[in-house]
Amino acid sequence: MPETEPPPEPETDTRYAQRFPVLEPAAVETARRFISDQPRRFAPGEIVFALGEMGSPVWLVLEGAIDVVRRDGLGHEQAVVSHRPGQFSGEVSQLAGRASLAEGRAGPEGCTAAPIDAAHLRALMIGSAEVGEVVMRALILRRVGLIESGAAGSILVGHPGDANLRSLQGFLTRNGYPNTLLDADSDAEGRAVVERLGVQPDELPLMVCPNGTVLKRPTEAEAALCLGMTPELDPDTVYDVTVVGAGPAGLATAVYAASEGLSVLVLDQRAIGGQAGASSRIENYLGFPTGISGQALAGRAYNQALKFGAELAIPMEVARLDCAAEGAGLPHRLELTSGETVQTRAVVVASGARYRRPGIENLSPFEGSGVSYWASPVEARLCAGEEVALVGGGNSAGQAVVFLASKVKALNLVVRGPGLEASMSKYLIDRIAALPNVRIHTHTEITALEGDGDTGLTGAVFRDRRSGETHLCPMRHLFLFVGADPNADWLAQCVALDDKGFVETGRSSLSLQTDSPGIFAIGDVRAGSTKRVAAAVGEGAAVVSQIHQYLASLEA
Structure with missing residues (x-):
């Protein structure tokens, strides 16, 4: 067993107290009404829940x-907490039914615990708002603690x-999964991992999972x-509604539809968070006067x-919508790139848009590398203290400029038009x-x-659109915020699109x-939508009432 570091002092x-609350006796009795099985006795040192265990309950x-x-994946171990009577285990993974990110063992005297x-x-969270609020806050703060630790x-x-x-790294971070980066050249532990495993340069990057x-x-x-992020989908299950896209629109539909009793599946x-999830700060969203990051909102x-x-x-990516059964009263079918299929009574297209690639010569070799x-x-972090450029004149570009300006030496904002006022x-x-x-x-x-x-991006050629004059601007990082095209290819001729590929509704x-x-269809993928979070x-919430009307018509 690896050596275990002591937990941080509670005073720091x-x-x-919110992360590891102790439930009052009345709250414990309330929670016990929601246990999923009989309490179990564990011997001293016995594993209660293992790292990576799928579907591990809250104990x-x-x-x-x-x-x-x-x-972590290299065996470094740190004590988190010792849960005593009236306390409970788990974090957000337990709410989602996903793999456990920590390990729990019965204490020196053993323990008796009830699974939920x-x-x-x-x-529990719906049936007892007071206890549910305490539990929900604790689960969220524990995930945050794992990320920050x-x-x-x-x-x-x-x-x-x-x-x-x-x-x-972006994929893990945006999905809220803790990760640590080791440089394969400059970090001693990173070099040791590469040498010990005999990894070749073309086999990098490595990912060492917690197990x-x-x-x-x-x-x-x-x-x-x-x-353990990916669930197993039952091909025989017929959902009331399947949402394709987990941006703000899709997540809103999920919240409102599920809260109203519909069975909901969200695929992304x-x-x-979608494109909004990458926004450093959204300052014009109602109810957040100091702003909120897209990742936090998502x-x-x-x-x-x-x-x-x-x-x-x-x-999980949708490959195509199979509309062959349309009009026959049968469920809609979604075919996934994994080969799985999903059956659903209603589909909400919230797949948003993909980043537009401007017509820059030799752009492809530098995408993701400058x-x-x-x-x-x-x-x-990669461009801290350097000179960078950003292309774009919309709100997302403006938010990025404000965020990056405090990190970089200089920022060149490139705009095709006469200014920023129009967009x-x-x-x-x-x-x-x-x-x-x-x-x-x-x-x-x-x-x-x-x-x-070998050197990566070293500069960009700026051209004045009025005079035609060009000059080279040295830089190692270029950010492109030039709009997006609808992500609707997977609809495969099943619905009407406008001349730009956006989904028509109404x-x-x-x-x-x-x-x-x-x-x-809702959000950025819908023709005529307002491109705001x-x-x-709002559309994600509004579509739920229309889904109810549609489902009622099927039953009628």
Whole structure:
């Protein structure tokens, strides 16, 4: 057994009491009404729940103690807490029915504990709002603690500038899974892992899962499988509604539909939050006067959807919608790239849009290696103290400029038009104007990039669209925020699209329904939608009442 470091002192954790609450006797009795099986006695040192165990319940301690430890893929172990009577184990993974991110062992005197599985845990949160609020807050704060601790989760080994490594790290981070990055060259432990495993340069990056499994150049799907993120879908289950896309619109539908008793499945090929999830700060969303990051907003919505019983399957990509059974009263079928199929009475298309690629010469070789389509903390760390450029004039571009400006030496904002007024909110324009290290290049476009596979991006050619004059701007990082194209290819001729590929709606009395009954579209993928987070959330809520009307018509 690896040596275990002691847990942090409670006095240094300002939210310790919320993270590890002790339920009052009355609250314990309330919780016991929701246990999923009889209490169980564990011998001293016996494993109560194992790291990576799928579907591990929350354990309510009745006698004795459960000692919880967290461990990373290299075997580093740290004590988290010792749960005493009136306390309970688990974090967000238990609410989702996914793999456990920690390990629990019965204390020196053993313990007696009662299990509360995911379904009964959700019932507790709905059936007892007061106790449910305490439990929900604790589960969320524990996941945050695992992420912040740096002593749990997956170990990533590679070169920090590598596109595959950045993509993998972004995937884990945006889905709220703890991870630690080791440089394969400059970090002693990173070098030791590479040498011990005899890994070749073309096999990097490595991902060492918490259970010790080593993956070489893993895909996101392979990483998810190793972490127990990917659920098994029953092909015979018929959901009331399946939402394709876990951005703000899709998550809103999940929350409202599940809270109203519909069986809900949400599918997304990468991460919760969509494009909004990559936003460093959203400041014009109602109710958050100081702003909120896209990832934080998505994380809250994700936990809320879980609370009401929605099933979220990430990463799982829809290959096509099979509309052959349309009009026959049969469920719609979604075919996944994994080969699985999903049956559903209604489909909500919330697949958003994919980043648009501008017509820049030799762009492809630098994508993910100097060129990024979002500005997360990962990218901010890579370009700290350097000169960078950002192309775009919309609100997402403005939010990225404000975020990056405090991290970089200088930022060149490239705009094709005469200014920002036509496409950006005034509060962002004013804030950018006050940033001393931001220079706005109007009537300008980038025509070519310089660099190679060894040095990466070294510069970009700026062209004045009025005079045709060009000049080279040295840089190692370029951010592109030039809009997006609808992600609707998977609909495979089943619904009507406009001339730009966006999904048309409103041809019936149900304003968000497509021309195919039971297929609805919301958010950025819908033709005529307002490209704002608040508008997407509003459509996600509004579509639920229309789904009810559609389902009622089927029953009638």
